Amino acid sequence: MLGKIYKTEQAKRALDNFFTEENLVALREIALRKVADQINQNDYKTSPYFTKEHILVCLSASPTNEKVIRTVARMADAFHATFTAVYVDDESDEMDDVSRQQLKVNIRLAEELNAQVSLLYGDDIALQLSEYAKISNVSKIVIGRSIRKRSLFKGQSIIDQMSEFAPMIDIYVIPDQASSYYHRRSSIIQKEYFQWKDGFVAFGIIALATVVGAIFAEQGFSESNIIVVYLLGVLFISILTRGRIWSSLASVVSVLVFNYFFTQPQFSLQAYDTGYPFTFLFMFIAAFVTKDTDHKTQAKRYSVGEEGIPY
The missing domain is CATH 3.40.50.620 (HUPs)
Known part of the structure; x- marks a missing residue:
C-alpha cells in the first residue's frame, strides 16, 4: 500500500482540523490501551497464572x-x-x-x-x-x-x-x-442525633423511676429493689432515644439521684456503701450494651438481597 502525500493546502487543513492536541492525546490513549490489551492476551496464553x-x-x-x-x-x-x-x-x-x-x-x-x-x-x-x-x-x-x-x-x-x-x-x-x-x-x-425531645424523655423516665423508688421506700423495700427500678429506667431510655448521649447521661444522673434520695446520709451526694461505684459502672455498661443491641436489631429490619445488599 502506497502512502498518501498531502498537498500543501490539504496538509494545512489537516493540521487545523485533525491533528489537534486533543485528537493526538486521544490517539495516544487508544494506542496504549491496545498495547495493554495485547500484553494481557499474551500473558493469558503463556502464563499458568490468572492475570x-x-x-x-x-x-x-x-x-x-x-x-x-x-x-x-x-x-x-x-x-x-x-x-x-x-x-x-x-x-x-x-x-x-x-x-x-x-x-x-x-x-x-x-x-x-x-x-x-x-x-x-x-x-x-x-x-x-x-x-x-x-x-x-x-x-x-x-x-x-x-x-x-x-x-x-x-x-x-x-x-x-x-x-x-x-x-x-x-x-x-x-x-x-x-x-x-x-x-x-x-x-x-450528626447534630440531629442530639435532640432535646430525647432529653425530655430521658429525664421524664428518671423522674418516674424516682417516684416509683419513693413508693418502694415507703413500703419498706430494700435499696437493691430501688436500684433495679433505675436500671430499668436506663434501659428504657437507651431504647427510646437516639444515640448514646442521653442514655450515658441518664446512667450518671440516675446514680446521683439514687444517691441523693435513697442512700444514707439522705439528701447529700455522700454514700457510706463502697459498692455504689460498681452500681454506677453497671448502669453505664447496661446503657451501652442496650444501645448496641437496639442498633443491631434495627439493622436486621432491612431485607437482604441475593448479593447480600439491604433494600
Missing part, C-alpha cells in the same frame, strides 16, 4: 460516590477487568434516611454498570476490604477521599491502613470535589 485485571470500588452513602463508581466502570471497561463494588457495614455508624437512600442509589448504579455488589460486616473497614480483596484476587482498589487536611491527633487513614494490609494491591484515590457540601451535611445529620 486478568480485577478492580474493586468502595461504596459509600456519599452523593459523590456516583462519580467514583462511574470512573471505575470506565476503567474496568478499558482494561476488560472484572468489576466489583463493596460496601462495609461497621454496624456502629447510625445512618439517617437520606444517607440510606443515597446508598441504595449508589448500589443500584453499580449494578446497572455490571458490577458484582457485595456487602461486608465488620468494625475495621480497612481490614475487611483488604482481606476481601486478597481472597478475591483483586488487582486494583479505588476509593474516594475528601480533600481536607488531616488532624495531627488522628491515626492512620483507611487508605494508609489498606496499604499496609494489602501492599501488593494497587490503591487509587479519587478526590471528592464536592466534599465541602457533604461534610457540612454530615455535620448537620
